[in-house]
Amino acid sequence: MLLLDDETHGDAPPADPAFLSDVLAGLAQSPKAIPARWFYDHRGSELFEQITDLPEYYPTRVETGLLERHSPEVGEIAGAGRAVVEFGSGSSVKTPHLLRAIAPSAYVPIDISGDFLRESAAGLGQAFPGLPIFPVEANFMQTVALPAEIADAPKLGFFPGSTIGNLVPRSAVDLLRGMIETLGLGAMLLIGMDRVKSENVLVPAYDDAAGVTAEFNLNLLRRINRELGADVPVDLFRHQARWNDLWARIEMHLVASADLSFTIAGRRFAMQAGDTIHTENSHKYDPRSARALLAAGGWTPIREWPDADGMFSLFLAEA
Ligand code: AVJ
Numbered sequence: 001m002l003l004l005d006d007e008t009h010g011d012a013p014p015a016d017p018a019f020l021s022d023v024l025a026g027l028a029q030s031p032k033a034i035p036a037r038w039f040y041d042h043r044g045s046e047l048f049e050q051i052t053d054l055p056e057y058y059p060t061r062v063e064t065g066l067l068e069r070h071s072p073e074v075g076e077i078a079g080a081g082r083a084v085v086e087f088g089s090g091s092s093v094k095t096p097h098l099l100r101a102i103a104p105s106a107y108v109p110i111d112i113s114g115d116f117l118r119e120s121a122a123g124l125g126q127a128f129p130g131l132p133i134f135p136v137e138a139n140f141m142q143t144v145a146l147p148a149e150i151a152d153a154p155k156l157g158f159f160p161g162s163t164i165g166n167l168v169p170r171s172a173v174d175l176l177r178g179m180i181e182t183l184g185l186g187a188m189l190l191i192g193m194d195r196v197k198s199e200n201v202l203v204p205a206y207d208d209a210a211g212v213t214a215e216f217n218l219n220l221l222r223r224i225n226r227e228l229g230a231d232v233p234v235d236l237f238r239h240q241a242r243w244n245d246l247w248a249r250i251e252m253h254l255v256a257s258a259d260l261s262f263t264i265a266g267r268r269f270a271m272q273a274g275d276t277i278h279t280e281n282s283h284k285y286d287p288r289s290a291r292a293l294l295a296a297g298g299w300t301p302i303r304e305w306p307d308a309d310g311m312f313s314l315f316l317a318e319a
Contacts, residue, residue, distance in 0.1 A: 015228055024264065033279070039216060063094065065161070071101030082104055083153040084102070084108065085146065085156070085183060087110075087179065088111055100319075106134060110137075135146040141175060141178070157182075157191075187319045194312050195313060202284070203242070221234045255275075290301070290313060302316050
């Protein structure tokens with residue numbers, strides 16, 4: 001079901017048909033769920049940047065420290081001249097530490113958001129004047145055709161942020177296998193994974209005192225209203241972060257605080273007080289399960305660098 005032109009607001013961004021179909025399919029499902037990748041419109045990307053600075057949200061700080069400390073060793077093991085291919089580069093804040101240490105032959109950021117991709121490629125271009133940069137606007141969940149210019153260079157995939165945790169394990173394995181298709185045999189992969197730890201640390205990291213993560217979650221509903229011309233009563237939803245021990249993951253939900261209903265593209269959805277829309281999974285891995293995941297995805301782990309407090313790990317693996 002498509003929106004008619006006269007149903008959209010004059011200043012609304014064009015509706016992405018994949019967004020509409022994911023939202024309609026996800027809300028028709030029981031329990032309701034919308035894929036986390038739709039968080040990242042312009043506002044969502046801004047809010048995520050704010051999350052990375054929150055006192056409760058340790059992953060960005062810890063991983064950045066690990067990259068500062070261990071990138072020189074990555075360079076020694078991987079050797080000079082690799083093309084660094086970053087999956088879901090976003091604003092690429094962690095990348096300079098790696099690029100400084102490993103003498104790459106090129107940098108290929110891949111991101112689904114063209115805006116952020118071009119901004120950050122321009123920024124890195126200034127910081128690394130001699131480095132060829134080839135941004136690729138693509139969904140890295142599918143095999144990506146890399147630019148012809150780097151066809152002959154050995155590759156180092158870079159997948160920081162524990163973004164792999166957004167995927168259920170079977171999809172994570174598919175993605176890891178897809179990365180081998182994209183990068184070729186002989187490639188290496190530097191990947192960050194958040195570790196299992198106390199609920200008392202994990203839950204606040206996804207439900208901060210300042211309410212930024214709540215706003216990030218609720219922005220998905222605002223985006224649905226903005227882009228799909230819907231009438232979701234955002235004020236009747238509240239943010240929830242919960243630890244699911246069976247799956248070893250943090251889940252984010254939007255909880256209906258009253259019986260409510262709304263219409264999206266002519267389809268009506270009703271929810272009762274307490275019903276939720278599941279908006280994100282963030283799986284956590286202990287070192288053994290992390291290595292098993294890599295191996296299932298076709299990657300042989302060769303090094304692990306955890307931080308001193310056991311919060312987060314960087315892994316280097318080869319195809
Ligand atoms: C970017 C997917 C790794 O799961 O920690 C942060 C996203 N969601 N706070 C994460 C996120 C809520 C983040 N990843």
